[in-house]
Amino acid sequence: MKDAATRDAYGETLLEIGENPNIVVLDSGVSDSTRTKKFGQKFPDRFFNMGIAEADMVCTAAGLATTGKIPFATSFACFLLGRTMDQILVSVAYSNTNVKLVGTHCGIAVGEDGPSAQMIVDLAYTRAIPNMIVIQPADWEEAAQATKALAKHEGPAYFRLGRPKVKGIFDSSYKFEIGKGTIVKQGNDLVIFATGTMVQESLIAMEQLAKENINISLINISTIKPIDREIIVKQTRNHGAIITAEDHNIIGGLGDAVGEVLLDHQISVPFTRIAVKDQFAETGTGPQLYEKYGLSHNHIVKAVKVTLNKK
């Protein structure tokens, strides 16, 4: 298990998969922060720093993909997606080009740079795009494995990565698979479906709850789309109460994705969505913002109790 940011896992794994001559990496002038810089040093011919021009980067990646290359187009999630909706829709998704869009610095966990740098609408946006798959790993190990899986996956993808260091959850025996949720901890009475940093946040909450003899389950949903319908239906039926947890706006992210599955199956259970409550946050450290905007482990503990009481 490794304690490091998911963006670090991405950067390090690129060096490994870069031995495949079809892997190309693009960045838009932030390669130090996105961790693609080392790929550029190791494979300079296959690294394209497009300057501060995300729209150009996304379409250049699409062009490279049509020649059989596997482009990883990387930037801060805010600008990678915020500036390029049109480019992603037409040149990537509709054209079905094999482009991996890698957005780092997701969520309010970004912290001090403030709301213009905190991407909280990307899951809603990418999930709504036909042909696009959407993945958010929970820790270093999963991010490393997912990077490799994405290189093998044929088709457009959005890979959502974080800035802060996260505690390791999985060891090398873990097997990441696109489209599969995984049981992190099995308990009873209630299940949390969490993604990204909120998996770790949920684990901390669960330690506190265990002291009060509340032992619940935790499922890591790293593929937001196509979502693992089977595990959601099965675990919801088994537990009869659920919580979703994500560092994203409450509209359109994991909570809604899980809710859609339950609606399709006409399953009605006590259900609490932990997410940013349709507002922009502010500056501050990541943990301070998690506390103030309702994402911290303390909020999860409270939500578990409230949800259990509705059973």
Add this chain to the structure above:
Amino acid sequence: MNIAKVDIIGLENKALELRRLALKIIFQAGSGHPGGSLSATDLMTALFFGGILRYDSSQPDDPKRDRFLLSKGHASGIYYSVLAKAGFINESDLEDYRKINSARFLSGHGHPKTPGIEIASGSLGQGLSVAHGIALGTRLAGLDSKVYVILGDGEIQEGQIWEAAMSASKFNTNNLIAIVDNNKVAQDNITKDLKDIEPIEAKWDSFGWDVHRINGHNMTEIIKILQKAIHPDKPRVIIADTIKGKGVSFMEGKTAWHGVAPSKEDYDKALKELG
């Protein structure tokens, strides 16, 4: 191929034939963009039938092919007509143009489901970046493929064009050849009044491109510039001065013919002019 060996008159006749076909399919579809199709016709005729573009329509995915992109994707009337005459699709497929369940996916704007089309279009400003990516990819693969992309004059008002212009210059992507179909008329207005793009040559030059300007309806001039060996280290742009609606007197230079199909009466009148 030497210019002397190119059958200029044959190409001019081919262009006339393609203009008739493009108007026919737009008329049959009942919608489409005649003006920008007719302005780009001579350029596309030269590329596909003048021995410029390296392609084998029976192997549209051959990695060694040259690439052609129509970034001003609304000129699909002429694009599909060219693809049919070049053998990528059948002429009978054109009956499906802009119609539901089109067997070759002949949408209002092109898509790679249609053989011979590299990327979807329909949103202006993206094609130069995509073409640049293709040019980088073929260069990485050690191929000598050239990538041609036709841009509209109004289209270069898009900021992304200039992002791509800077990029291709940075990477010395000399196998990238952009052609601006400078028909001087956009949907809303004449381009100059909408937002002036002149001085075009100075703009591209300052962005580090090898700049040429030609009459985009003079087949000899078009062939000559397209035959010119690529620049040793710069991407090339050809400003082709054209006339929107070229060949049909009542359409020429008219904003009104940007995105309207001709009536039966206008279509018959146009055909007479196109001999």
